[in-house]
Amino acid sequence: MSELTLNQDEIKKTGLDEARPDLSRHLEIHQALHAHSLTQPDDFWANAAKLIDWDKTWDKVLDTQNAPLYSWFSGGECNTCYNAVDRHVEQGRGKQVAIQYVSPVTETEYGITYDELLAQVSRLAGYMDAIGVKKGDRVIIYMPMIPETAFAMLACARIGAIHSVVFGGFAASELAARINDAKPKLILSASCGVEPSGVVPYKPLLDGAIDLSTHDVEQCLILNRSQYHAELTKGRDVDWQTAVSSARSIACQTVAATDPLYVLYTSGTTGQPKGVVRDNGGHGVALAWSMKNIYDIGPGDTFWAASDVGWVVGHSYIVYGPLLVGATTLLFEGKPIGTPDPGIFWRTIEKYRVKSFFTAPTAIRAIKRDDPDGDFLRDTDLTCLKTLFLAGERCDPDTLHWAEDRLGKPVIDHWWQTETGWPVAANLMGVAPIQVKAGSPALAVPGFEVEVLDEQGEVVPAGESGNVVIKLPLPPGTLTTLWQNEQRYLDSYLSMYPGYYLTGDAGYMDEEGYLYIMSRIDDIINVAGHRLSTGRFEEVLCQHEAVAEVAVIGVEDKLKGQLPLGLVVLKKGVFLSDEELHRELITLVREHIGPVASFRLVSVIQKLPKTRSGKVLRGTMRKIADNQEYKAPATIEDPQTLELVRNVLTRMGYADALIP
Incomplete structure (x- = not known):
């Protein structure tokens, strides 16, 4: 077995299971495993394949003969x-x-x-x-x-x-x-x-x-x-x-x-x-x-x-x-709330001795909104719980810190998609946990070579935003094609950047290779020539102590092209005048993003429109704001929320001419 494969006995010999692990050593292990998976994919995945039973051993680990339609x-x-x-x-x-x-x-x-x-x-x-x-x-x-x-x-x-x-x-x-x-x-x-x-x-x-x-x-x-x-x-x-x-x-x-x-x-x-x-x-x-x-x-x-x-x-x-x-x-x-209260998750974890719990950030935000002080946590024994994993949408730092503070456990944001089937970027909690950086799902997982490219297909410098892509071949477990439509698979995912899979997400990497997913590519807004991520606005607005969750969309503006517009849901029991909240939120954005953001459109909303998996329907909201025809997505959890959005946007001077 190669020295870089995940052999738990070898890991223990390094002393990495100590109570105070060496995070820098863990980072080296993660990076070495990742490099091994890319330079020797046959060796890496052949070893991983020992985790399941086979009726017949494969002829090829990675079959490239039909590239870019690879098979494992x-x-x-x-x-x-x-x-x-x-x-x-x-x-x-x-x-x-x-x-x-x-x-x-x-x-x-x-x-x-x-x-x-x-x-x-x-x-x-x-x-x-x-x-x-x-x-x-x-x-x-x-x-x-x-x-x-x-x-x-x-x-x-x-x-x-x-x-x-x-x-x-x-x-x-x-x-x-x-x-x-x-x-x-x-x-x-x-x-x-x-x-x-x-x-x-x-x-x-x-x-x-x-x-x-x-x-x-x-x-x-x-x-x-x-x-x-x-x-x-x-x-x-x-x-x-x-x-x-x-x-x-x-x-x-x-x-x-x-x-x-x-x-x-x-x-x-x-x-x-x-x-x-x-x-x-x-x-x-x-x-x-x-x-x-x-x-x-x-x-x-x-x-x-x-x-x-x-x-x-x-x-x-x-x-x-x-x-x-x-x-x-x-x-x-x-549900995380209402069946019957915001403590149902914690009581269930306690009762059934859950070791690792995985939910969406929107579920934690819903609990935080209804139980901001964590009162429902106080009578539960969560010593069994080792880690809370979050995925499904971007986790803003405020939500991550709230969960860390209330649970006293590692809270691990990780990123993947329906198409990938398993995490693309994550913290390897079972072998080499590394530093948690709020707002980042950590490093690319072994098997995934993630890069951030500009519109011309060039890799952007660390800290600079671009389109997040994965270099082919994708690792095992990812989509092999689209059902009965191979051409659509090629056109949708592999055509924009030959040799790469287009994730549809925008973000950046820092100097250590930590990935930051900020928004979907179509959620990047252009304010007077400045490309700004709606995710960054949301990250800042969530820092306000009265805000439970927020969605920011780009709306059309004759002078600047687009302007950011924020809709915020307040925590329960918050009493703050609209004028005061408006002023404080605008000040927050000005301090953290700057005057270039031109942020002045913000309003409170009772509830955000979401899919049943918790994704906020920003694209639909943007169409409503810009008076474009739209159709309520089939996956919407509560169709009435779109009417809430339309009413709020109309009061703000948008969506006034829309005929659904």
């Missing part, structure tokens, strides 16, 4: 479900809890052991096989945050079917678009989801989507929940419990490492969703590596990613990642 572990064969379930049972850990289900919205909690998980998954897979679902067939999963959703994903992987999860409650028209694109042999669904606002029936939405779609859906397997009973459509719908209880168990089917495991749709700029394709072999290797080395999670540990299985975080770190390494994964049906 070509010729290799494996099964993702076997690696996530069966092998742990075979190793004698069948009685360990695999999935801990916690549903404050239904007041239900129970654990599912690896033995029980194997039984459920193998029977569901057996049913699917019996009705003719074969390797390569697509299966759409339209379900809420319940264990059966994970069963469905693993059952597809077991027989080589390609699953496409569409989070429950998605609009019928959007679901229909995914049905038409994926052309599923089977749809797995549930009667309803349960939100803080109440029960959300899924079956009517599913029926509507099937009516709208041009693809003929042969069969739907419907799980009726106690909160809402759905009537089954004769000749098409089958009751889940009845079908699975009578099905025979089926063994895992070997698939090629390069065969697709799943297709996950993400919104496209054209309105047509993009189906990100993930393979089996590279995906398994990358996730197992990341669980061990980034999240510090191994067999028997409890890991909680507070996301939804409809998003990439749910795929990677609710279902596959934790199970691949034999951990216990916590599946949570609820």
Whole structure:
């Protein structure tokens, strides 16, 4: 084994597990591992591939013959479900809890052991096989945050079917678009989801989507929940419990490492969703590596990613990642606030001894807004918690510091995308934790060669902003193409800078190589010729003690081209006049960014429009402000927030002529 691979015994010999680690030595280790992954990728990833079991060893670790469409572990064969379930049972850990289900919205909690998980998954897979679902067939999963959703994903992987999860409650028209694109042999669904606002029936939405779609859906397997009973459509719908209880168990089917495991749709700029394709072999290797080395999670540990299985975080770190390494994964049906209060996360961590917790910055900001002093933390014992990880959107320094101060734990911002499938930049908490710099997701992870380029494709100096790109080839676990649309993959991601993957994010690197993601490329605003990041404005405004969260957009201005406009949400219990707040926020920006920012447009708003994953809809807000036609994104959490935005912007002199 190369001296630069992640060998825990060798790491311990260096003394890096001491209570006061040598951060400079850790930085050297991170940099050395990163260099090894780029200069000797075959050696690095062949060693990492030992973390999963293979039915057949690969012919090539990195296959470059179809560049820029690279592939990993070509010729290799494996099964993702076997690696996530069966092998742990075979190793004698069948009685360990695999999935801990916690549903404050239904007041239900129970654990599912690896033995029980194997039984459920193998029977569901057996049913699917019996009705003719074969390797390569697509299966759409339209379900809420319940264990059966994970069963469905693993059952597809077991027989080589390609699953496409569409989070429950998605609009019928959007679901229909995914049905038409994926052309599923089977749809797995549930009667309803349960939100803080109440029960959300899924079956009517599913029926509507099937009516709208041009693809003929042969069969739907419907799980009726106690909160809402759905009537089954004769000749098409089958009751889940009845079908699975009578099905025979089926063994895992070997698939090629390069065969697709799943297709996950993400919104496209054209309105047509993009189906990100993930393979089996590279995906398994990358996730197992990341669980061990980034999240510090191994067999028997409890890991909680507070996301939804409809998003990439749910795929990677609710279902596959934790199970691949034999951990216990916590599946949570609820919200950070309101189910029932801002202490639900902390009580859940305490009760189930969560070692690493992963959520979005927007969840922490929501908790901070409702519980600014951390009162709900005071009666909880969080000694089990080692690290809080944040991702999904940029984490402003104020939110990071608030969490650090209240929890007394390392708070680790890290950055990645639906397309990459696992972290691009992160702190390697499982092997060599380095200094945390607020506002940065730290260094590029081994396997990712990240650069910041200007419009001409030249690398910009340290500290200077530009377009964040990743040099090809991308490492294992990243997207291999877009479903049924290779040309769109090339055009969307690989054409702007030949030899690079375009992330769509803007930011900069400091002298030590720490990456700072400031905004999406289209969120860079041009104020009188000065290119300014909306993320930097938000970072400054969040420093004000009254501000819980903020969004800054660029609005059109005849004189300067664009001006920054800020919408701020205040913490609960704050009493401050509009005039005083306005003056203090403008002063803050002037002090930290300077007069060049021309910042004078700012207003309070009750709630920001966000997707269900917590991303603020800045692009939609910008269209509203500039009187452009817009459509509420299908992933929006609360459509009424767009009307709030429109009303506030109208009062500020914008959006006055818009006809939605």
